[in-house]
Amino acid sequence: MNDTPRSLLFWGGSAPMDLGRDVGTRLLRQAAAREVGTQVTVEFPDTPELSALAGSLHRTEVEDPAAAAAWARGQRFDVVLGVREQVQVALAEVARAVGAPGNPPAAVRTVREKDRCRQALREAGLPQPEFRLCEDLAAARAFLSGTTGPWIVKPRDASGSLGVSMVGEPGELAAAVAALPSRAEFVVEQFVEGPEYSVEGVFLRGEPRVLAVTEKKLLPPPNFVEAGHVLPADLPAELQTRFERAVTTALKALDLRFGIFHVELWSTADGPVLGEIHVRNGGDWIHLMLEYAIPGLELFGLVIDDALGRDTGSCVRTPSRAAAVRFLAPPPGRVSRVLGWDTVLEHPSVLRASLTVGPGDTVGEIRESYDRGGYIVVGAETPRQASELADRLAAQVHIVVDTGAEARS
Incomplete structure (x- = not known):
């Protein structure tokens, strides 16, 4: 020291x-x-x-x-x-x-504003959906009239799936715009078809180093709130390489060079299409899953060591085991009781679990991450085992609302 x-x-x-x-x-x-x-x-x-x-x-x-x-x-x-x-x-x-050490403020401004980031990625030669920054409903309607749907409406600079909606036909646009968290400028873009992933990593000596790829599971449209994740994603080596190449190309093109990164993407028939880029750790307990999957990794400690010029070579490995998280999604209503939660807490492979709703709480539509009813994080030897265990434990939890309906999340 x-x-x-x-x-x-x-x-x-x-x-x-x-x-x-x-x-x-x-x-x-x-x-x-x-x-x-x-x-x-x-x-x-x-x-x-x-x-x-x-x-x-x-x-x-x-x-x-x-x-x-x-x-x-x-x-x-x-x-x-x-x-x-x-x-x-x-x-x-x-x-x-x-x-x-840090990232250039101008580069961070670019990735924080979704339209500017898309334009920068397109200029770097990376495929991007058609998009437009809109100031009002009329501008959004004009964009829809010149493109094919479905479309996504989202705030320019929010996070946590806040205000993100799918629009299947033009008649649904006004409701999606009304659901935005503010009347500021917003982005409308073409929907990208394909499974979603995120790439987790750090910058070491200014160069991006991928640690793992995470598979996303989403709740049904029209909102795009995450239902769970599996880390690492069970991917063919060639596809993983394509993901890593696209992400590192983007990070360098955007002039990012320090800290942790969390990059979202879709896997399409024509190759990976990058979504949002974040210069921070991923949410939804990805930091915990990452440190479990790579034994000995201290994510923030790794960045601190790099910033101080200390040796980080022996600290970086690839995942040797796996983790998964599932989020509970009860139906709207007043919660009368929760069944099966003790079974979750007693399972030895549960890394972390918590309920955010209980008897007497009123549950509404899940429109953003904070609306979910709880989470279960598990560890296992392989991605498939982790995913299956998380699904099985989540299915044992019944959040009963006052209508008598039950939610298996």
């Missing part, structure tokens, strides 16, 4: 739900194991887990890039990391202001 004290700024902290707390505390513990002092900036009022682990905690504006750079100016940190999607542009400005 270097005798000079090293410091890390955890910009924006983590969201206060179970997933966010696990990500945030894991990052801080991995920093502490490397004898790196930590400070955290937050906007949420109650973050006891972060307060207990961080050297100091600051409350400040974490999403505004100009305010973030002003706060950071004149300070010095060896590493600056952030895990929340909404803080990534501000994070890049902070890293530049304090002289720490």
Whole structure:
């Protein structure tokens, strides 16, 4: 270890739900194991887990890039990391202001705005669906009139499937636009047919290094909320190579070079088509599954070591086992009881599980990730075993609503 004290700024902290707390505390513990002092900036009022682990905690504006750079100016940190999607542009400005490794702010702005990212990928020679940035319903109707459907309507810069809808015919467009979280500009694009995956990795010495490919399972349209994931995806070697080649080409073309990446894509008959690109860890417990599938991996610790110039060669391996997550999707109604949950908690292969609904709660339509009723994360020796176990355990959970209907999620 270097005798000079090293410091890390955890910009924006983590969201206060179970997933966010696990990500945030894991990052801080991995920093502490490397004898790196930590400070955290937050906007949420109650973050006891972060307060207990961080050297100091600051409350400040974490999403505004100009305010973030002003706060950071004149300070010095060896590493600056952030895990929340909404803080990534501000994070890049902070890293530049304090002289720490980071991605160019302009590159992060590009990937945060879905239309600009699609255009940049197209200019790099990577296939992309037809799309348009729309300011109102009339502009969206004009785009539909000149293209073939189905189409996807989505916010320009949101995450967690918030406001994402499928439009099968023009008569459905107005409802999809009305479901957007704000009246700001939004993106309409052609639907891409094919199974969905994501590619997880890190930048080491500025070069992208793929760690694993994750298979996605989605709830039925018109919304596109994830029902589960399997890591690693059970793929032919040739297809995995094509995924990795497309992702690394895109990351380099976008001038990204630091931290963790999570890149979504579709596998089509004509090859991979890249979707959204994120310069952060994947959500939905992918960080936990990744560290289970690659024994000994510390995802955030790997990035910290790289930022400090330490050797990372022996820390990087490929998955030798597998993990899966399933999310519970109860039907709308008032929950009267939950059956079978104890069976899930008693299973020795469950890595993490939690219910987010219980008796007395009212459940609505699942339109974004936060609407799901709970999750089950399991580990196994192979992707198939992990997927089958997650399905089997989820099927044993019955969330009974007041109409008498049951949900097998």
